[in-house]
Amino acid sequence: MKKLIILSLMVAVAGLAYAAEKDAVHSIEIPVVKTELRAGEGMDTTEKYCSICHSLDYITMQPKFPKATWTVEVNKMIKVMGAPIPEADAKVIIDYLTAQYGTGG
Amino acid sequence: MSPENFSRRNFLKAAGAVAAMTAVGGFPAQLFAYERRMARFPEKTDLILLTSRPPQLETPLSYFKEMITPNEALFVRWHIANIPTSVDVNEWRLKVGGNTEKELELSMADLKKFEKVTFTAVIQCSGNGRSLFVPPVAGGEWGDGAMGNVTWTGARLRDILNSAGLKAGTVDVSFNGLDKPPLPTVPDLVKSLPADKAMEEDLIVAYEMNGKPLTMLNGFPARLIVPGWYATYWVKSLSDITVLSKPFEGFWVKTAYRIPETDCGCVPPGTTPKKTVPINRMTTRSLIIDPSGSSELTLNKPVTIMGVAFSGGRGVQDVLVSVDGGKRWEETRLGEDKGKYSWRQFFYEWRPTKPGRYDLMARATDTIGESQPFEGLWNPAGYLWNKVEKTEVVVK
Numbered sequence: 043m044k045k046l047i048i049l050s051l052m053v054a055v056a057g058l059a060y061a062a063e064k065d066a067v068h069s070i071e072i073p074v075v076k077t078e079l080r081a082g083e084g085m086d087t088t089e090k091y092c093s094i095c096h097s098l099d100y101i102t103m104q105p106k107f108p109k110a111t112w113t114v115e116v117n118k119m120i121k122v123m124g125a126p127i128p129e130a131d132a133k134v135i136i137d138y139l140t141a142q143y144g145t146g147g
Numbered sequence: 148m149s150p151e152n153f154s155r156r157n158f159l160k161a162a163g164a165v166a167a168m169t170a171v172g173g174f175p176a177q178l179f180a181y182e183r184r185m186a187r188f189p190e191k192t193d194l195i196l197l198t199s200r201p202p203q204l205e206t207p208l209s210y211f212k213e214m215i216t217p218n219e220a221l222f223v224r225w226h227i228a229n230i231p232t233s234v235d236v237n238e239w240r241l242k243v244g245g246n247t248e249k250e251l252e253l254s255m256a257d258l259k260k261f262e263k264v265t266f267t268a269v270i271q272c273s274g275n276g277r278s279l280f281v282p283p284v285a286g287g288e289w290g291d292g293a294m295g296n297v298t299w300t301g302a303r304l305r306d307i308l309n310s311a312g313l314k315a316g317t318v319d320v321s322f323n324g325l326d327k328p329p330l331p332t333v334p335d336l337v338k339s340l341p342a343d344k345a346m347e348e349d350l351i352v353a354y355e356m357n358g359k360p361l362t363m364l365n366g367f368p369a370r371l372i373v374p375g376w377y378a379t380y381w382v383k384s385l386s387d388i389t390v391l392s393k394p395f396e397g398f399w400v401k402t403a404y405r406i407p408e409t410d411c412g413c414v415p416p417g418t419t420p421k422k423t424v425p426i427n428r429m430t431t432r433s434l435i436i437d438p439s440g441s442s443e444l445t446l447n448k449p450v451t452i453m454g455v456a457f458s459g460g461r462g463v464q465d466v467l468v469s470v471d472g473g474k475r476w477e478e479t480r481l482g483e484d485k486g487k488y489s490w491r492q493f494f495y496e497w498r499p500t501k502p503g504r505y506d507l508m509a510r511a512t513d514t515i516g517e518s519q520p521f522e523g524l525w526n527p528a529g530y531l532w533n534k535v536e537k538t539e540v541v542v543k
Contacts, residue, residue: 093311105288107285
């Protein structure tokens with residue numbers, strides 16, 4: 043009987059230790075939320091480069107900006123935030139953003 | 148309506164943009180180029196989705212009817228894509244080093260051995276209210292829900308730094324977390340504080356929010372709390388504290404999160420400041436929560452106008468309310484005082500006796516007389532928003 047109690051206690055302690063160990067790891071899974079960009083010339087290029095670092099809702103949440111502002115933003119991504127976007131593609135992206143998410147001029 | 152009162156909200160309404168408010172907190176959905184979506188992230192309730200990678204989630208205003216913002220409703224804001232999603236607390240260490248007598252590697256148990264400090268403090272994103280800027284500015288297009296009032300528990304940063312021992316010549320202290328940039332060219336999120344600020348009594352490394360472990364998205368297992376200052380300094384999932392004998396030169400302090408070096412932290416709309424300084428103390432602000440902007444009120448039926456007010460750590464002296472667009476101002480009753488870093492609720496009993504449209508306004512003043520502007524103060528990054536806002540209601 044005594045042995046049984048000790049054994050049960052050992053199992054309980056092991057169980058607690060296991061629980062503590064398991065509880066020590068805190069994990070979550072971030073949901074994937076799809077954002078569709080508006081169809082238009084340059085959409086694929088925009089999606090390809092911008093989504094390396096961030097989801098596309100970063101684009102769709104912005105107010106409508108003139109071309110000058112979108113130019114500043116894209117250049118900021120390249121020069122300040124380290125986005126590897128070749129100059130020719132940057133132009134395509136700026137034109138796309140201005141046409142689809144800007145004031146068009 | 149005079150041109151300066153002709154807000155962007157009114158403009159868009161006049162322009163016939165989407166007139167419908169979203170279901171949550173009367174948020175003006177028409178401010179945005181897209182429909183605001185709700186999303187449920189782990190350990191969170193349905194929040195307004197700004198971005199998903201990295202996550203930026205905004206609290207619906209209705210949660211601010213409560214004195215304390217529930218953990219699952221608190222806003223979320225990360226900067227760089229590779230955020231921590233799994234942390235083994237037994238393995239996690241907070242490293243303290245640099246210009247110190249000794250290097251520390253604190254486990255969670257070590258952190259909990261320091262004196263336990265608990266207080267309630269408003270946490271607010273530097274860009275809260277950015278979507279209200281005119282002309283608009285680029286960035287996280289927050290409404291007013293990038294804030295919350297939370298009871299934090301942790302160890303004093305000062306006690307931790309003293310335990311490592313600051314060497315002579317210390318200038319700054321920098322803070323890094325477990326989040327990592329998606330590319331080596333992207334600047335890692337590291338923040339710094341001047342050493343004298345870091346050694347103030349009320350900064351803590353918090354391991355609990357509202358009596359529970361931090362949610363992963365709010366900085367599990369521990370984050371810096373700099374009460375009274377904007378949340379950009381409240382580094383999440385803290386892993387490294389580095390004491391520096393030279394001024395910190397990192398991108399997120401030297402280039403980003405800066406405000407014009409003017410008394411108001413503002414410049415004429417659309418212009419570039421000559422000189423900037425790192426953003427710091429929060430400006431005094433208030434917000435009417437109830438009734439919300441989409442409310443229809445009943446003639447002669449009493450209604451309690453309720454909201455929240457806070458300052459950059461100096462406590463709220465009073466909050467005045469106007470029901471006629473700012474012509475007459477009335478004193479309000481302030482709710483429970485949970486300390487100078489917490490927000491105060493304010494209440495004003497009103498019985499509308501004429502039908503029509505009313506502009507409700509609230510204006511807070513802190514204990515040294517700092518109050519809120521009637522016109523939005525503008526700066527290029529969209530920070531420090533604290534304009535006296537108008538809540539339009541209709542009495543029928």
